[in-house]
Amino acid sequence: MTIYKAPLDDQRFTLFDLLGAEAILTRLQGGAEHSRDLLDAVLEEAGKLSEQVLAPTNASGDAEGCHYDKATHAVTTPKGFKEAFKAFSEGGWAGLTAKEEFGGQALPNVIGTSTTELFQSGNLSWSLYPLLSEGACHAMELHGTEAQQHTYMKPIVEGRWTGTMCLTEPQAGSDLGLLKTRAEPNADGSYAISGTKIFISAGEHDMAENIVHLVLARLPDAPAGSRGISMFIVPKFKVDANGSLGERNQAYAGAIEHKMGLKGSATCVMNFDGAEGYLIGQPHKGLAAMFTMMNAARLSVGVQGLALAERAWQNSLNYARERLQGRALSGAKFPDKAADNLLVQPDVRRMLLTQRAFVEASRALLYYTALQTDIEARGTSEDERRHASELVAFLIPIAKGVVTELAQECTKEALQVYGGHGYIGENGMEQFVRDARIITLYEGTTGIQAADLLGRKILQLQGVGFKHFVAEIGAFCKTHAGDTKLAALIAPLAILAKEWGELTQSLAQRVQANPEELGAAAADYLWYSGYVTLAYFWARAVAAAEAGTQSEAFKQAKRDTAAFYFARLLPRTLMHKAAMVSGAGTIADIA
Amino acid sequence: MTIYKAPLDDQRFTLFDLLGAEAILTRLQGGAEHSRDLLDAVLEEAGKLSEQVLAPTNASGDAEGCHYDKATHAVTTPKGFKEAFKAFSEGGWAGLTAKEEFGGQALPNVIGTSTTELFQSGNLSWSLYPLLSEGACHAMELHGTEAQQHTYMKPIVEGRWTGTMCLTEPQAGSDLGLLKTRAEPNADGSYAISGTKIFISAGEHDMAENIVHLVLARLPDAPAGSRGISMFIVPKFKVDANGSLGERNQAYAGAIEHKMGLKGSATCVMNFDGAEGYLIGQPHKGLAAMFTMMNAARLSVGVQGLALAERAWQNSLNYARERLQGRALSGAKFPDKAADNLLVQPDVRRMLLTQRAFVEASRALLYYTALQTDIEARGTSEDERRHASELVAFLIPIAKGVVTELAQECTKEALQVYGGHGYIGENGMEQFVRDARIITLYEGTTGIQAADLLGRKILQLQGVGFKHFVAEIGAFCKTHAGDTKLAALIAPLAILAKEWGELTQSLAQRVQANPEELGAAAADYLWYSGYVTLAYFWARAVAAAEAGTQSEAFKQAKRDTAAFYFARLLPRTLMHKAAMVSGAGTIADIA
Structure with missing residues (x-):
């Protein structure tokens, strides 16, 4: 058994003494309220969540790992992960740095970084689920339409859904220009996404109602290489106009990897088999959009x-x-x-x-x-x-x-x-x-x-x-x-x-x-x-x-x-x- | 799946070109026959054993691990380990560098080292079983009586038994002076050994008929610290005058460790509960004897x-x-x-x-x-x-x-x-x-x-x-x-x-x-x-x-x-x- 105590003293020293964060943050746009007192209180609460809820699941999550059910394509996360995610969501941590218009708290990134440190020390495997969500939100905030943000991003900020980033394919790792996943236009303006992605963290799990995949794929007229890649929103469950979950999309986990570590984090092979997807950002500019995150x-x-x-x-x-x-x-x-x-x-x-x-x-x-x-x-x-x-x-x-x-x-x-x-x-x-x-x-x-x-x-x-x-x-x-x-x-x-x-x-x-x-x-x-x-x-x-x-x-x-x-x-x-x-x-x- | 090819070219280059081993070995006492041709042939055979028998068990042995049965205190090694040990023994590898009088082949240590490299590349976990045996043989060769050598060492050299070295205790690792295991004299000249040893590689397994433990313990009159430690032979099964196996000794594995790696190697907690043991070497000189190995x-x-x-x-x-x-x-x-x-x-x-x-x-x-x-x-x-x-x-x-x-x-x-x-x-x-x-x-x-x-x-x-x-x-x-x-x-x-x-x-x-x-x-x-x-x-x-x-x-x-x-x-x-x-x-x- 390992110990963990939130290193609040050194975090505060670093933030306020070494970096002078209070003086900087409070003079930034929208930063008037970001006083040391407020930020201190946030850190302290994050420390408690990490010490009391996350840290105890770290070793047990490693021992138990994630489990994949071939019949249903479902992934079960280790004991305590769901409950931790619930506590995280209820504490408002999922939207800590997100804009208020999306239900976030608009706190500075440096505070998001400090609390992320605490959560990751508590249980790195677990913390990958919210981390991927944050990345997906960033992408939608920067590149999504208002409707896309409202439909797919807000529920993540509220801690009800999670997100993923689907980049890697077996033949395309560091060299994404080689990726093959295809996006065929449907009559209704959506796209049929087909291909296999690997190494998809949080690709499938049992902690949230829905999962929003951001998938890189090629349109039919795409140029070869990295300049022919577009980004698509592909939800696990399709979403209707009023935000209710509808039909299951053709986006299934085909397997989870057995890894050296990070065993509580589900690393999925994701099969998109004509899954319904929605272009986000400009055609062929998907890689550039991904790079902004x-x-x-x-x-x-x-x-x-x-x-x-x-x-x-x-x-x-x-x-x-x-x-x-x-x-x-x-x-x-x-x-x-x-x-x-x-x-x-x-x-x-x-x-x-x-x-x-x-x-x-x-x-x-x-x-x-x-x-x-x-x-x-x-x-x-x-x-x-x-x-x-x-x-x-x-x-x-x-x-x-x-x-x-x-x-x-x-x-x-x-x-x-x-x-x-x-x-x-x-x-x-x-x-x-x-x-x-x-x-x-x-x-x-x-x-x-x-x-x-x-x-x-x-x-x-x-x-x-x-x-x-x-x-x-x-x-x-x-x-x-x-x-x-x-x-x-x-x-x-x-x-x-x-x-x-x-x-x-x-x-x-x-x-x-x-x-x-x-x-x-x-x-x-x-x-x-x-x-x-x-x-x-x-x-x-x-x-x-x-x-x-x-x-x-x-x-x-x-x-x-x-x-x-x-x-x-x-x-x-x-x-x-x-x-x-x-x-x-x-x-x-x-x- | 990983590949492995015995690096014979570089081994030969190192031995014969870089180190000039042939000229040196053939002029040493008893080395007349240690020609390059002979040594080359030995290396080649070892390479085959490693590539064909050991290397294929490496990943599967890691995945399967060793299993401990609480009821019988027995340890089961992964699939293929027993068979590999049989091939190893039958090939005469267990006695490669041991003296001829004990049934060995008296080949040079440098050849033992080269073949050991090959076996360890093939399957490091597996190779720990013969390695510990070799250590135990060294100890008995240097410090045992002729009778002890005949009874306990020869069967190891012949590849029928294996050996261990029992040093570490929970409170005594780098600092062996702290060890507590006791040796009480019995009326017949033997000793009753009591204590718990940890981290005992090959302490229990299913690959050989008997296991010879070399155990560090304290005699009743022992001075404190590292100058009061003696060494004892403690066989798993007692051995009668003609070398037949007798009664089970009170030396049982109490558990095996779950380790980061080396999962095919059984790392045992060994409980000695009044086990019959025989002093090897001088009283209180056990640590010095251990250090010679x-x-x-x-x-x-x-x-x-x-x-x-x-x-x-x-x-x-x-x-x-x-x-x-x-x-x-x-x-x-x-x-x-x-x-x-x-x-x-x-x-x-x-x-x-x-x-x-x-x-x-x-x-x-x-x-x-x-x-x-x-x-x-x-x-x-x-x-x-x-x-x-x-x-x-x-x-x-x-x-x-x-x-x-x-x-x-x-x-x-x-x-x-x-x-x-x-x-x-x-x-x-x-x-x-x-x-x-x-x-x-x-x-x-x-x-x-x-x-x-x-x-x-x-x-x-x-x-x-x-x-x-x-x-x-x-x-x-x-x-x-x-x-x-x-x-x-x-x-x-x-x-x-x-x-x-x-x-x-x-x-x-x-x-x-x-x-x-x-x-x-x-x-x-x-x-x-x-x-x-x-x-x-x-x-x-x-x-x-x-x-x-x-x-x-x-x-x-x-x-x-x-x-x-x-x-x-x-x-x-x-x-x-x-x-x-x-x-x-x-x-x-x-x-």
Whole structure:
């Protein structure tokens, strides 16, 4: 059995001390009421729901898994999932960040991100059901007609229905241009959708009355490749004019996958067999429409990394404190006990501090990025919104790519602290490792994030977001130049920010000469960027802690973890720099 | 379904070209017949057994797992395991390296290591049953009386029985000094053993007629701590004077663990309830006796890492070749197909070359170490044997600690190449990740290996093995100083070998002043040592390939992978160096 306690102290510190979220949110359009008091209360309630309702279903949901009935095509979710969804819906969480006109509460994305972290820590498998719904709502909000929004989106915001995103096909994963699902026009303006989609999270389940699938498919006259894809709304049950459920649509789950982890999340093969669907957005513009939701989806997956790592870290710290084994190198620390606890071992503390350093800095990065999406959406000037939008575009591949990879390292280290006991199912640590293994794969593999960062955000968009971010780091370093409490952090950060710029510049030139250099450098560039980014947030964390009103123990933990990060994790930039400057020539062809 | 093909070409290259095993083995005591032809034939047969009998049971064994019957305390192994064990026994594999007087074939350890790799690649769970037997035989060979060897060891060598090692208790894992199992003398000279052992691999199963447990326990007059532990033989069925099985002993499996992986291996809770046992070796010297087997056991676990990584890498290469998705950055490479294969992506090749670089250099390191154990056992002079013994002692923590950690990285990358499909059970890649997760935990966690390397092998033993190894690298660099084909490898290797010595020296001084520095530096020192060691074996591989008779494609792959390793993986030494020189002060106390 694992423990979980909502990390409200660090969430609040990150939101209000480190990021100054209250001052920013309350001056945004429609943000007058988003005071710290309100947001604090929301966080606290989300923490309760996670601790009391979701967390207890995590291990049991993994053990039980989802079940598929071949005869009825029905999927049964694990015990407690339905009830949790009911509590979630009744608490209004499904519409937390949705607009009020759709029944939502219009709270900032950064609060949605913070509560999502809590829910995902509680039970990641379960949290995928509302997450996919949120994605579907985004799509309908941006691209749907008013009638579509009213009919298909509102019930999701109200927590009565859920949604899915149906992209992947067996032959079309990272390369969606290869997809084959067809959409034939019907006489009544609707379309008959036919094809098979795989890896459809929440594709079928027993938690809601209806499921709204957003399906990518090709119209008869579609151009080949990614420019010939359209998006369709395909409800599980057809809906009549007054919102009542009608006939069952020809959209059935054909199987569920047996996966390494995330076993409470139904990953469906979806068969569309002439299912009735409705075009949403422009013909052939479906992929572009789907990409407008990509930032939110990728940010959420980054948050999944944080959520798993946070819970794993809480448990490994707890275990290291309680497990008595061996003695301190410099003599017994608990001489009246049979052995010292694991915390006296520097190597165990190294594993714990590694987790803490990644968890807390990842939180800062993810919340920062979410806050920028609030500014992007509701900033008071065009300039401000564009600036935020460019920052978001730049940071998303880092927030998704690096945080999910680090979460794998963190859950691995958390298990390692347990020794052989970590390998035993009932101790719960191995579930975190298994659950975490998906997050570097879905919503774009790490390789895709790396290519997006270097290829699109740096080269195609000429690094506009990168320049904003480096300028921000520069300004921060300048502000704190004389601050002796931060001196050990500011000096190396300033040097790295400069080096980051130079490396970026020289890579850009190299790719101009040989496009293969992009693929050869992208992963190491992503990692390098990630470590520098987290260094910046560690420096900000210490600055915020020094200025804050937290306990001395809280502040000292921030100082210690920052020092650890700079001394022992940030030097990873050295190897990534060496690897990327070695060039495409060091990655030979393979026949 | 995964593929597996015995990597005989690379095994032979490593043994005979890189390590020159034939010349060494045939000049050792009793080695006259250990010609390349003989050893080649053994390898080929082992490869067939693995490919044809073991490999097909790997996925099914994982899916089925072991089953425990509470009523009878019996454990049923997965379908095919019994039959595989029969084939293994009938082929004489159980006694491959055992002395002829016990019915063994007295083949060199390096051949035992090579065949073990093959069996472990075929089915790691299955291979644990013979592995534990081998450990028990070692113990009896070194510490048993002639009668004990005849009664309990010979049937294991003949493949009729199996053995176990019963060390761990719930409160005593890394710290065996805490163990509580008691041994009360009986009137007949035997002992009544009482206590509970956990994590006992092969503790109970249905593959053999009898099981010989080697159990650590305390005599009534035993001093506290690790100096009061004795070792006992406790057979499942008692054995009469002529070797027939008698009464069932009070040694029962109380449960089997539900683990993350290795599901075909029965990990038992063993309850000894006044079970009849026989002292083996000296009273209170049981831990020391157990430690004499530690090198062999740890080397075998290192080989498990190699075995899993090899099979995972074969599959990911195969998948990257066959999966069509996306296009090359510099234009379509397969314009007549719907998409290019994954191999055209430099980032995919980076993941593949990472695996290959670690797999092949790990093989060289493990076989080299095994060859040293042959010299240690059968060298022609005391000096030669001592030199080899010191090298082995030094290399074991690297061979176990680093290779098992790298295997986790390799299996993770192998899965990553599959994208989302890697997460699906039926594709088999996730099993490798789950199976691999144990190997950094059992037979001493990575932290224990690191402490053994720096604390015992470097500091306590004054780095005697380290000095031999660095001298060997120095001699190799000198020999190849003028070799233009190796110039790009020799220069950085020589620099690193020198730096390794300096770092070791300065760490030793630091630890003198503050013992906590040992724990603070050990893990990074282990990693640093590992990467330099693998660099040495990559340089040797290229030297051997240039001089060898392999195909040009084989040689070019060695050159390419070595170049990749030096450019993109070896720079990891930079971060480990930075971390370890940062000192104990950067790992703060945690309350």
